Amino acid sequence: MSKEKKHIRTPLTREQARELKAGDNVLITGTMYTARDAAHKKMVEALDRGEKLPFDPAGQVIYYVGPSPTKPGKAIGSAGPTTSYRMDAYAPRMIEAGSCGMLGKGEMGKGVVEAMKKHGAVYFATVGGAAALIARSIKKAEVIAYEDLGAEAVRKMEVENFPAIVAQDAHGGNLYVEGTKKYSKE
Amino acid sequence: MREISTDKIIKTVAELCMSANFELGDDVKAALKAAYEKETSPVGRGILEQITENAEIARAESVPMCQDTGYAVLFVEIGQDVKITGGNLREAINEGVRRGYKDGYLRKSILGDPLKRVNTKDNTPALIHFDIVDGDKLKIIIAPKGGGAENMSEVRMLKPSDGAEGVKNFVVERVRKSGGNPCPPVVVGVGIGGTFEGSAILAKKALLRQLGSHHPDPFYAAMEDELLERINKIGSGPQGLGGNTTALGVLIETGPCHIASLPAAVNMQCHAARHKSAVL
Numbered sequence: 083m084s085k086e087k088k089h090i091r092t093p094l095t096r097e098q099a100r101e102l103k104a105g106d107n108v109l110i111t112g113t114m115y116t117a118r119d120a121a122h123k124k125m126v127e128a129l130d131r132g133e134k135l136p137f138d139p140a141g142q143v144i145y146y147v148g149p150s151p152t153k154p155g156k157a158i159g160s161a162g163p164t165t166s167y168r169m170d171a172y173a174p175r176m177i178e179a180g181s182c183g184m185l186g187k188g189e190m191g192k193g194v195v196e197a198m199k200k201h202g203a204v205y206f207a208t209v210g211g212a213a214a215l216i217a218r219s220i221k222k223a224e225v226i227a228y229e230d231l232g233a234e235a236v237r238k239m240e241v242e243n244f245p246a247i248v249a250q251d252a253h254g255g256n257l258y259v260e261g262t263k264k265y266s267k268e
Numbered sequence: 269m270r271e272i273s274t275d276k277i278i279k280t281v282a283e284l285c286m287s288a289n290f291e292l293g294d295d296v297k298a299a300l301k302a303a304y305e306k307e308t309s310p311v312g313r314g315i316l317e318q319i320t321e322n323a324e325i326a327r328a329e330s331v332p333m334c335q336d337t338g339y340a341v342l343f344v345e346i347g348q349d350v351k352i353t354g355g356n357l358r359e360a361i362n363e364g365v366r367r368g369y370k371d372g373y374l375r376k377s378i379l380g381d382p383l384k385r386v387n388t389k390d391n392t393p394a395l396i397h398f399d400i401v402d403g404d405k406l407k408i409i410i411a412p413k414g415g416g417a418e419n420m421s422e423v424r425m426l427k428p429s430d431g432a433e434g435v436k437n438f439v440v441e442r443v444r445k446s447g448g449n450p451c452p453p454v455v456v457g458v459g460i461g462g463t464f465e466g467s468a469i470l471a472k473k474a475l476l477r478q479l480g481s482h483h484p485d486p487f488y489a490a491m492e493d494e495l496l497e498r499i500n501k502i503g504s505g506p507q508g509l510g511g512n513t514t515a516l517g518v519l520i521e522t523g524p525c526h527i528a529s530l531p532a533a534v535n536m537q538c539h540a541a542r543h544k545s546a547v548l
């Protein structure tokens with residue numbers, strides 16, 4: 083049996099982000115913004131120029147996803163996470179700008195963890211490859227910026243009971259390290 | 269000569285693109301079920317459950333099991349007594365990919381150039397490995413390959429003195445370093461021998477085999493079992509978050525090699541281990 087699931091609402095506050103601990107099973111309800119490599123590059127360039135981001139990042143969770151095209155009658159196509167380490171270079175800037183969380187798959191790097199600790203942010207993992215299942219918890223999705231990037235465009239999503247696991251927390255907790263240690267038989 | 273029309277090829281390739289992305293193979297499903305029974309991590313069990321449920325939704329709703337519907341990698345075996353009519357074979361395959369990815373609402377993930385990075389918007393060109401074989405049939409295998417697992421793959425030019433131990437250590441370390449990135453549980457394709465590129469193609473071909481199958485040589489069959497056991501002792505488990513199911517299988521393909529070389533390649537494959545084939 084999995085541990086009991088915590089219901090959380092997004093956007094988060096810094097305090098709420100700090101309360102979440104690596105290993106927590108969560109169901110997320112609220113808003114989320116999507117961005118992958120190309121959109122992050124554009125957003126960080128905008129920050130460098132002192133410009134505003136296409137959405138207010140305060141408290142928001144950024145989902146690293148490039149969904150498949152939406153079939154008629156559906157809110158979105160299949161929409162599982164992409165690998166997060168590719169956003170290591172950008173995530174600290176997004177956290178500094180106000181974001182309280184990232185959602186993807188695979189471990190995030192040291193620089194990101196430092197920013198998470200300093201500002202209060204959390205990294206959620208969701209199941210890579212469970213894209214059709216995950217799509218069921220996405221109730222609405224609209225492209226709000228960089229439409230030319232296709233699958234990589236920035237979308238605003240409304241999610242309900244989106245399944246995720248706190249993988250790395252604002253206190254240095256890391257389920258990738260702790261989980262592997264716990265089950266290692268080497 | 270037996271004639272096969274490009275129209276038929278286009279239609280077949282388009283259908284294979286869709287079914288490969290919608291329907292997870294029975295061998296993978298059975299392996300996931302067996303892994304679930306043995307998995308001791310509650311988080312890991314939860315993840316395996318989600319992966320299995322996901323495969324059911326994808327099949328029932330004809331939607332891709334993963335949003336990364338991959339690079340269209342094809343292995344095409346052309347019987348030497350086949351004559352293609354109506355056009356060019358490569359073009360027909362690409363047209364099939366174009367149609368399959370459009371009609372199946374599959375994601376277009378191919379860039380025309382690796383550094384200029386502009387999307388071709390129709391998921392072409394496909395990456396096609398042609399082979400000429402006996403007979404008058406045309407066999408088409410498609411194996412859509414996602415980026416996450418592909419990025420964790422590696423070719424290593426080992427020294428002959430590294431031997432079997434060297435190869436085994438390379439494979440295990442490669443899986444360890446991959447962590448949660450390739451969406452474990454993974455299938456590990458291993459190519460030993462050939463040349464630099466030959467080992468990589470062997471590793472990719474290994475991934476076309478059914479899970480649970482073994483290398484015909486008992487020496488390598490035993491190595492497959494030993495590697496699977498070692499990999500599942502790492503403890504990284506489903507999605508790298510801890511557990512006993514890091515890999516569902518290890519598949520080795522081997523080939524002749526040069527006296528000076530011991531090339532080895534690891535092609536990582538996520539649990540969305542997609543491949544479908546048709547014979548025309």
Ligand code: SF4
Nearest residue numbers: 211334414416451538
């Ligand atoms: S590695 Fe496989 S399961 Fe994971 S996102 Fe890529 S294609 Fe999907």
